[in-house]
Structure formats: C-alpha cells, structure tokens
Amino acid sequence: MRVVVLEHGTRRRRERRRRAWWTGGELLVTVGIVLLLLVVHQLWWTNREAKEGAQRKVEALEREWGRGGGADSGTAASSEPGSPSSSPAAGEASVRVTIPDGTVANPAGSQSYAVLTIPRLHLRVPVAEGVGKQSVLNKGYVGHYRNTQQPGQAGNFALAGHRNTHGEPFRYINRLAPKDTIQVETEAAVYTYVVDRTLRQTSARDSGVIRRTPRSTVHPAYGYTSPGYYITLTTCTPEYTSRYRLVVWGRLSSMRPR
Incomplete structure (x- = not known):
C-alpha cells in the first residue's frame, strides 16, 4: 500500500x-x-436631473417674460405685417421678416434666452448661448452655435443638443418629417419654422451644415444654395456614439410678436 x-x-x-x-x-x-x-447614472439619473432642470428653466423664462403658457402647440403662428406668410416660400427664395424690438442679438455666454418647442416630439426646452457640454448641453438645454444667426434673422439659426443622456432633448429628431413645425420663443416674438430636409449622417467636422447658407461639405447634394431664413438642429449619431452628426433643417414660416 x-x-x-x-x-x-x-x-x-x-x-x-x-x-x-x-x-x-x-x-x-x-x-x-x-x-x-x-x-x-448616465442613462437614468443624468436624464432625470437634466430634464427637471430644463423644465425649471423654461418656467423661469416664462415668468420673466410675464406669461404662464407655452407657444401654440402643433399649429403655425399667424403672420403679422412685415413677416412671411404662414406657408414656406416656393423654391429657395428667401423670406423677409421684421425682427421686433427687444430680440436678443448677442446673449452672454451660457445664458438661456429662448425656448425651443417641437410639437411632434412633445419637446419644450430652453435654448442657451454656446454649445459647451458642462455649461449648456449637460444641463439638458439646447445650445446655440456662436457666430450663427439668432431666431428670425436672415441666415442660419443653428442649434446642438444631446441625443443620449443629460436630458437627451434631440433623442428623436430623426423622426421629424417635412412640414413638421419647430417653434422658437424669445421675449420679443414666437418664430415658427417648418422642417424641410434631413441629412441622416455626416462627419462631425462638417461645418458647412451650420453656415449662413447651410450646405454639407461632405455631402454637397444636401443643403441650400440661396440665402434664406433657416434653422439647423444637430446631434450625434448613431445613438450612444459621437462619431457622426445627424442634421435637420427647416425654413422660417412665420413670426408673431408677443
């Protein structure tokens, strides 16, 4: 053994x-x-915190402007003398609009000064100057690209927003279709834009999409060739990445002074 x-x-x-x-x-x-x-934390808490903060800012702006209600939901604002008709101009002819006194021309950095409403997406968020992550976008706000025009001005009113996390205000802008409305409220007026076209994917460095006359430098078939009154919404794509950009364009349809 x-x-x-x-x-x-x-x-x-x-x-x-x-x-x-x-x-x-x-x-x-x-x-x-x-x-x-x-x-x-990223997918739930930051969304909850940012959405609540953005809603409080919208309410604060409304109190500051002396009104308690939002913009007309789902309908274009009525035209006023000196403003464009309620229908987009034919072709690419530019639209003439009178900018009322009191329009914020040069807001301070990170200042919230407007409210963006997209009825189709049930979205209502503040617009702040600049596209800094910590100072603007991570708060659930939509950011205005510096050196682009302000709402109602001739040129391109260009905005950026998160698609995922931190309130993700632009999560579903890919669902926007031609003739959907986008409203921008300031202390002076309510501007209604009508969605015109979408660029599903382009380079993050495609600066042409936010130029005064927006036109992609990567996909030249997308964009415009004539001056006008435009709005541009940009966000990251595909979801949960920041490799490319999704772009939605619209044209100014009408303006209603407060």
Missing part, C-alpha cells in the same frame, strides 16, 4: 491559488457593480 505524503509547501501553494481566485472573483463582481452604477 502506497501512502501519499502532502508536504506543507504544496498545501500552502494550493491555499494561495484558492485565495487568488477568490480575490479575483470579488474584484470582478465589484467592477461589475461599479460599471452598472455608472450606466444607471
């Missing part, structure tokens, strides 16, 4: 291996829990 003798050194090595496996398993579980918490 053969007797197997286990040396103390062998037992110690086995014990160390068991401890290493146990420690590794605990670390993996801990890392998994931390990652899960980060995902919950």
Whole structure:
C-alpha cells in the first residue's frame, strides 16, 4: 500500500491559488457593480436631473417674460405685417421678416434666452448661448452655435443638443418629417419654422451644415444654395456614439410678436 505524503509547501501553494481566485472573483463582481452604477447614472439619473432642470428653466423664462403658457402647440403662428406668410416660400427664395424690438442679438455666454418647442416630439426646452457640454448641453438645454444667426434673422439659426443622456432633448429628431413645425420663443416674438430636409449622417467636422447658407461639405447634394431664413438642429449619431452628426433643417414660416 502506497501512502501519499502532502508536504506543507504544496498545501500552502494550493491555499494561495484558492485565495487568488477568490480575490479575483470579488474584484470582478465589484467592477461589475461599479460599471452598472455608472450606466444607471448616465442613462437614468443624468436624464432625470437634466430634464427637471430644463423644465425649471423654461418656467423661469416664462415668468420673466410675464406669461404662464407655452407657444401654440402643433399649429403655425399667424403672420403679422412685415413677416412671411404662414406657408414656406416656393423654391429657395428667401423670406423677409421684421425682427421686433427687444430680440436678443448677442446673449452672454451660457445664458438661456429662448425656448425651443417641437410639437411632434412633445419637446419644450430652453435654448442657451454656446454649445459647451458642462455649461449648456449637460444641463439638458439646447445650445446655440456662436457666430450663427439668432431666431428670425436672415441666415442660419443653428442649434446642438444631446441625443443620449443629460436630458437627451434631440433623442428623436430623426423622426421629424417635412412640414413638421419647430417653434422658437424669445421675449420679443414666437418664430415658427417648418422642417424641410434631413441629412441622416455626416462627419462631425462638417461645418458647412451650420453656415449662413447651410450646405454639407461632405455631402454637397444636401443643403441650400440661396440665402434664406433657416434653422439647423444637430446631434450625434448613431445613438450612444459621437462619431457622426445627424442634421435637420427647416425654413422660417412665420413670426408673431408677443
């Protein structure tokens, strides 16, 4: 009969291996829990916090402007003398519009000064100057690209917003279709734009889409060739990435002074 003798050194090595496996398993579980918490924070908490903050800012702007209601939902604002008709101009002819006194021409950096309403998406969010992440976009606001025009002005009123997390105001702008309305309220007036066309994907460096006469430098078939009164909405695409940009364009249809 053969007797197997286990040396103390062998037992110690086995014990160390068991401890290493146990420690590794605990670390993996801990890392998994931390990652899960980060995902919950990004996908749920930041959205909730930003949406609530954006709603409070909209209400604050309405109080500041001395009114409690929002823009007309789902209908274009009526035309006024000096403003364009309620229908978009034919072809690419520019539209003439009178900008009422009091329109904010040069808001301070990160200042919220307008409210964007998209009835089809049940969206109503503040517009702030600049597109900084911490100062504007991560608050759930929509940001106005500096050096582009203001609402109602000739040229291109260009905006950016998150598609995912931090309120994700532009999550579903890919659902916008021609003739959908976009309203921009300021202290001076309500401007109604009508969605005209969409560029589903372009480079993040395609600066042509926010020029005064917007036209993609990557996909030249998309955009405009004549001056006009435009609005541009930009966001990241595909979802949960920032590799490309999704662009929606519209034309000014009407203006209603407050």
